[in-house]
Amino acid sequence: MKYLKPGIMIVRSLVLFTESRVRVVSLLLTALVVLFGATAVAAGGPSLLVTSQFDHTVKEYDGTTGAFIRNAATQVGDPLDAIIGADGNLLVSDGQQDAIKRFDWATGAYLGVFASAVSPGGMTISGGKVYVCQGNPPQIVRSFDAVTGADAGSFVPT
Numbered sequence: 543m544k545y546l547k548p549g550i551m552i553v554r555s556l557v558l559f560t561e562s563r564v565r566v567v568s569l570l571l572t573a574l575v576v577l578f579g580a581t582a583v584a585a586g587g588p589s590l591l592v593t594s595q596f597d598h599t600v601k602e603y604d605g606t607t608g609a610f611i612r613n614a615a616t617q618v619g620d621p622l623d624a625i626i627g628a629d630g631n632l633l634v635s636d637g638q639q640d641a642i643k644r645f646d647w648a649t650g651a652y653l654g655v656f657a658s659a660v661s662p663g664g665m666t667i668s669g670g671k672v673y674v675c676q677g678n679p680p681q682i683v684r685s686f687d688a689v690t691g692a693d694a695g696s697f698v699p700t
Contacts, residue, residue, distance in 0.1 A: 593621040593634070600624045600634055600645075615645040617652070623665045627656070627672070628688035635662035635674060642674060642686070657691040659684050 588605030591614060600615040615624070619638030627633045632645040633656055642665070644656040661678035671685045671694055685694040 591624045591632075593618075593624055595620060595622075600632065612650070614647070614650055615643075615652075616650065618643060622663050625665050625667055625672070628667065628670070633665065633672065635659075635665055637661055637663070637677070642672070642691070644691075655691075657684075657686040657693070 589611065590603040590605040590608075592601045592603065593599075594601055598616070598618050598621060599613045600618065600621055602611040602614045603609065604611055615621070615632055615634050618634050619636045622635045622637045624632055624634045626647065627644065631647045631653065632650075634643050634645065635641075636643050640658060640660055640662065641655045642657045642659060642662055644653040645651065646653055657672070657674070659674050660676050660680075662684075663675040663677045665672060665674050667673070667688055670688050672688050672691075674684045674686065676682050676684055676696075680698070682696045682698050684696045686692065687694050
């Protein structure tokens with residue numbers, strides 16, 4: 543789990559591999575409320591974003607009660623991570639289409655491809671850049687301008 547800005551928390555889906563089946567299980571929201579409730583309440587009533595590979599969405603939950611609020615993004619091929627971008631919209635890494643997609647935060651409408659990356663995974667935003675872990679070779683961390691999505695270089699973590 544990570545905090546992106548006051549009131550927004552991100553939790554990734556947990557994928558369990560059993561024999562030939564892949565099942566996607568969301569982490570228990572109740573446990574998160576118990577573990578992080580005091581921090582969340584102090585932040586002013588957070589939202590919790592959960593990527594779902596099961597139905598190709600990003601779901602928003604009330605970070606205090608765990609109640610489902612809405613699908614913040616739909617029809618994402620393989621949603622692996624989600625963050626709030628510099629413009630306040632939702633950025634979602636799509637492992638199926640090798641893209642970071644942008645969605646309108648208020649409506650969930652697809653706004654287009656923010657940036658392209660090979661097998662994008664986890665993301666974070668800091669210092670005016672969006673950092674994206676690239677899962678398949680070359681396994682690097684890509685950086686993109688947080689406003690324009692322009693490639694700002696990459697590095698190999700050591």
